[in-house]
Amino acid sequence: MSSVFAPGQRWISDAEQDLGLGLVLAADLRSVTLFFPAADETRCYSTQHAPLTRLLFAEGDVIESHAGWRLQVDDLKEIDGHVIYIGETEDGDWRELPEAQLSHRLRLQQAKDRLLTGQVDRNSWFNLRYLTLSQQERLHQSPVRGLRAPRVDLIAHQMYIAHEVGKRFAPRVLLADEVGLGKTIEAGLILQQQRIQGRCQRALILVPEPLLHQWLVELMRRFNLHFSLLDDAHCEALEEEDPSLNPFEQSQLVICALDWLIDDPERLQQAESATWDMLIVDEAHHLRWTPDYASPEYLGVQSLAEHSRGVLLLTATPEQLGIESHFARLRLLDPARYTDLERFRAEEADYQSIAQAVRALLEGQNLSAQDQALLQAKIHSDDSQELLATLCHPETSAEQKQSARTQLIEHLLDRYGTGRVLFRNRRAHVQGFAGRTLLTYPQSMPSAYQEVLHQLAQDETAQELVDDACKASWPLNAAYPERLYSLLQAEEAEPWWQFDPRLNWLLDFLLQEQDEKVLVICAHAQTAIDLTEALRILGGLYVPVFHEGMSIIERDSAAAWFADDEGAPALICSEIGSEGRNFQFARHLVLFDLPLHPDQLEQRIGRLDRIGQKHQIQVHIPYLQASWQHALLTWYDQGLACIRQPSAAAATLWHRYFATFCQRQERAQALDVFLQEVAQAREHLTEELDQGRNTLLELSSNRSHLAQPLLAALAAEDKDPELREYLELAFDVFGVDSDDLDEHSLHVRPGKEMQADAFANIRHDEEGFSLTLSRQQALAREDLQFVTWEHPLIENFMERTSSTQMGNSAVATLKNPKIPAGTLLVELIYRVACSAPKALNIENFLPPTGIRLLLDTQGRNLAASVSFKGLSRQLEWVKKSVAREVVKMRAPILRELIEQGDKLAQAEMPTLVEKAQTQMHQQLEQEIARLHALQQINTCIREEEVQVLKIRQQALAEALNQTQVHLDAIRVIVAA
Ligand SMILES: Nc1ncnc2c1ncn2[C@@H]1O[C@H](COP(=O)(O)OP(=O)(O)OP(=O)(O)O)[C@@H](O)[C@H]1O
Structure with missing residues (x-):
């Protein structure tokens, strides 16, 4: 067949394959001009060195005309260097198709076409392509899929929950581990898994405003997730550009403050209409509900939960607002299961x-x-x-x-x-907590306070006056005498901190512990402000403050100053500092006063007593003798026993006994006998909970026999040498330069010819970025990116390799003295794939699967005895011109072997499909059986729900039956 250029012939540019199929417009002895219709480009080459390959098809190939009809080639003829294909069309007609009329959109993506037309890639590209496919297959089937990448320590209960919930379809759960055990981390891990499995693209996170920044930072540094923070300023800026757009639809990952959203019905409506795959609500104990009253927060989240497939509610204190609110939150998650409050109470008892x-x-x-x-x-x-x-x-x-x-x-x-919907782990069953010590400091009651309290006791109008300002009603607000005094005294009166002995105690304590970090919490913002002022005036101490009257930026910088090793040794917080914040670098906590609910107290202590705390926590409580504070201290310590350790019974006992406690205190009755009664009830209730609900919860919240294999698998992945090998190969292929920094870390930067998208979605500058493959190093060094098989860098390499034709055709020589020169082998990589609507998540049952064949000229498959790696090591590259010559000379046998390979691969497919079908049917039938079983105890489960599963099962079965296998890559190997 003529390889001299003639007008009308079709050629391909070796260097610019994206141009598509070229058409020779003119040619003479010196130059040839080609037009590439798909790219609308014309190129002129020297005939001597034109980097062009003639496109020729052979018998059996299916080709397309540029009018759109197809032909299976049976024969061809050449007239004046111009080829005419002869064959049968899809309608059964015999037609001729001159090469000039071939479709110019015809792209040589298929491995076979590319090889047989001499389009060969570097061997390393082929290697990367095969390794990518086999890793994708492994990664999809791995039980730790989606759990590798986060920069977190491997903690059993978190990994168990993340795995159990993350693998579900549309998970809806309440994460209720005790304070500081890592609910944020669990939520991030679940989200990450859902994203990696393609189940979650759009997520909305609602948190109390003071925690916005902390969440943003945790999501970014631990999970590499970049959320958009929506607030008034941001929404207005977006709307200024285009008033018709919905700010919630402008990003896939959105975080905002719950109160901000609930307070603005228009924004709430926008959020609802944006629809989400996952809704996450932090500090969900704020969603108050009783049979007679549903708070706006509850109603807002309820309607958002109806617009989201998955829902995660987070709270360490699920029963803080009573069992009704707890029940109502469970109902947000599974409305079919939680229908009747009374029955729920009865179930709890059972x-x-x-x-x-x-x-x-x-x-x-x-x-x-x-x-x-x-x-x-x-x-x-x-x-x-x-x-x-x-x-x-x-x-x-x-x-x-x-x-x-x-x-x-x-x-x-x-x-x-x-x-199924509630997960709660307790400190007692999670290792690594050093415990708490309680240190109390009695102080005498100042007479100024006594006078104010006496006056209030007599004056109902004054009581009403102070109630609002104290966020608690008389006589409970007597627990905060500095507030009562400040509200009732004349402006010129001496400030409370001049005579309150707790202040002197605090000053001495802070001076004495100047080398330590001390967190001080009090109930009211004004008390916090007064304290900082007093410490400055009385002791010359400049201590940052953190309260609700400050802007987010002011609060975050105060917290950051406190967190800095060189920063402030103390921080004074109002109650808002007691939720969600991470202050575990401190071990001294001063409770300047006590809150009125044990869950609030636990939230306060939980700022220090959380994962990452390395010391025993010292809880310091200065209190005024014979005051409400004194009474609260004995109530919490001797009655509920919830200061020195968390107590599962505290919230229930509080509901049962707090009113009596208040009455006794008000009437100045002795508390000893009463507290003994409470203590007895506590022991009884704790035992009952341990026998009943807690056992169930603990069993379902951390199933050690399932968690341990996950941890082992993750630990093994952390040491996987193949990751480094893969990276090095990919760096070479993609043109990324790298320098080792130490055993585990390296610096990578764009090489001169780096492919543009290699660093997509990765934080980097012109100089690139530094990374580590070690989890421990990643935890200690925030400046290093933690690269695992699920890092965007690897995802970019994999995506680019598998979605393009790069590396799908190669030629190599084999250097092995035992194999006679000239021996031909063909390595064929087939990909088993099933195209189905994304929502079916077919990959869960049939992941991208590779079939590797190594055929000799007799058609024998040697793949089982000659491994990919073993063979690759013995291969050497050949020049492109030589490669093309080899292919041309061996074309007939290559065609035969490819045909043989196609048959072998087809033969393997039914087993794979059958396995996927069995797995799919088992899983869905289990789900259907569960719903049937629940129907027997809950009439509210509708038959439609079962039908949805059945339809899904059928759609999956049909899709799996359409599975196809195609040749993904081919390498010709000739022994030298
Ligand atoms: N697996 C982990 N690896 C590293 N740090 C962790 C891990 N789990 C939790 N932490 C850290 O421990 C602290 C507590 O975790 P987190 O904030 O998720 O707990 P929480 O249960 O949400 O707390 P709270 O009840 O106060 O809201 C955080 O500083 C977090 O970064």
């Missing part, structure tokens, strides 16, 4: 027997008759009864028993406890 049944299953190798009777009575659904029968049958194998036991436990937790 948890003890469920817990007993679960314990029997956990402990008993063989169930006793009593345990069996208990389980019989508890489980109603057919699937659970079947499992119980399997478990009790004498011929069941040990393995079957174990599986039945595990599934039964799941059923009990899901159907009778709050296990």
Whole structure:
């Protein structure tokens, strides 16, 4: 076939393949001119050195005319150097197609076309392509998918929750670990997994305004997630550009303050109409609900939750506003499961027997008759009864028993406890906390306070006056005498801090602990402001303050100054500093006063007593003797016992006894006997909770036998040498320069020919960026990016490699003395893929899968005995001109081998599809069975919900049946 240029011929530019198919316009001895219609470009080359390859098809190829019809080539003829293809069209007609009329959009993406027309890439590109496919297959199937990349320590209970919830379709859960155990981290891990699995593109996070910045920073530095913060200024700026746009639709990831959103109905409506894949609400205990009253916060979140597939509510103190609000929050998550408050109360009371049944299953190798009777009575659904029968049958194998036991436990937790929607871990079961010490400092009651209290006790009008300003009503606000004094005294009167002995104590304490960080919390903003002023005037101490009257920026800079090693040794916070903030670098906490609710107290202590705290926490409480503060101290310490450790019973006891406590205190009755009664009730309730609800919650919140393999898998990934190898290969292919900094870290920067998108979505400057592959180093060094298989750098490499043709055709020589020169091998990589609507998430069942074949000229497949890596090591590159010559000479056998490879790959496909089908049916049938079982105890579960699952199951089955396998890459290997 002529390779001399002639008008009408089709050629491809080796250097600029994106130009598409070129058409020779003119040619003479010296130059040739080509027009590339797809790119609308004309190029002129020297005929001697034109980097061009003639495009020629052969028998069996399917080609397309530029009028759009297709032809399967049967034969071809050449007239004046111009080829005419002859073959059968899709309609069964025989036609001729001159090459000049080939579709100019015809792109040589397919490996076979590219190889046979001499378009070969570097060997390293082929290697990267294959490694990318095999890593993608592994990563998709890995149980730790989506958990690798966050810059976090591997903590069992967090990883368990993240994995359990993150793998769900549209997860809706309440994350209620005790204060400081990492709910923010868990939420981030869940979000990250959902994003990596393609299940979440749009997320909205609602947090109390003081925590906005902290969330933004945590999301960025730990999860590499860049959220847009929406507030008035930002929304108005967007609307100025285009008043018709919805600010909530301008970013995929949005964070804003809950109160800001709720206070503005228009903004709320915009947020609702933007629809979300995931809604996250922090400090969700603020969503107040009772049968007679739903707060605006509750109603706002309820309507947003209806517009979001997934919902995560976060609170360390779910029962702070009582069981009704707790129930109502669960209902936001699963309206079908939580329909009736009274039944929920009854269920809570019944948890003890469920817990007993679960314990029997956990402990008993063989169930006793009593345990069996208990389980019989508890489980109603057919699937659970079947499992119980399997478990009790004498011929069941040990393995079957174990599986039945595990599934039964799941059923009990899901159907009778709050296990599926509520996760709560307690400090007592998480290692690494050094505990708390309580130090109290009695001070005498100043007479000025006594007078004010006496006056208020007599004067109802004055009581009403101070109630509003104190955020608590008389006589409870007697717990804050400095506020009462300030509100009632004349302006010229001496300020309270001149005579309040707590102030002198604080001053001495801060002077004495100047080398330590001390957090001071008090209930009111004005008290915090007065304290800073007093410390400055009385002791010359400049201590930053943090309260609700300051702007976000002012607050964040005060917190940052305190957090800085060289910064302020103390920070004075009003109550808003007691929520969500991370102050675990300090170990001294001064409670200048005590709050009125034990959950609020726990929130305060939780600023220091949280993950990352390395010391025992010293809780210092200066109090005025014979005051309400004194009474609150004994109530919390001796009655509820919730200062020295968190107490699961505290909130319930508070609801039960607080009114009596207040009455006794008001009447100045002795508290000793009463507190003994409370202490007894506490012991009883704690035991009951431990036997019942807490056991269930703990079991479902941290299942160690599931968490440990996850931690082990993540730890192994952290040491995976293949990551470094992959990176080095990708750097070479993509033109990225790198320098080692130390054993684990390196600096990368754009090389002269770096492909433009290699650093997309990564923070970097002209000099590139530094990265580490070590988790420990990443935790210690914020300046290094933590690169794992799920970092954007690797994602960019993978995406670019698999979505383009790069590396899908290569030629190499094999240097192995045992193999005779001239031996031909063909390495064929097939990709099994199933195209389906994104929402079906078909990749969960059938991930991108590669089939590697290594064929000799007899058509034998040697792949099993010759590994990819082993072979690659023995290969050497060949010049492009030589490669083309090899392909040209061996074209007929190559075609035969490709045909043979196609058949072999096709033969492997049914097994893969069958496996995916089985897995899919098992999973969906389990879901359907769960809904049927729930229907038996809850009539509100509609049949439509079951139908949705069935339709999904059918759609997945049909899509999987359309799975195809195609040749993704081919390498010709010739022994030298
Ligand atoms: N796995 C982890 N690796 C590193 N740091 C962590 C990890 N988990 C939690 N932390 C740190 O511990 C602190 C507490 O975590 P986080 O803020 O998520 O807890 P929380 O349960 O949301 O707290 P709160 O109840 O106060 O809202 C934070 O400083 C967080 O960065």
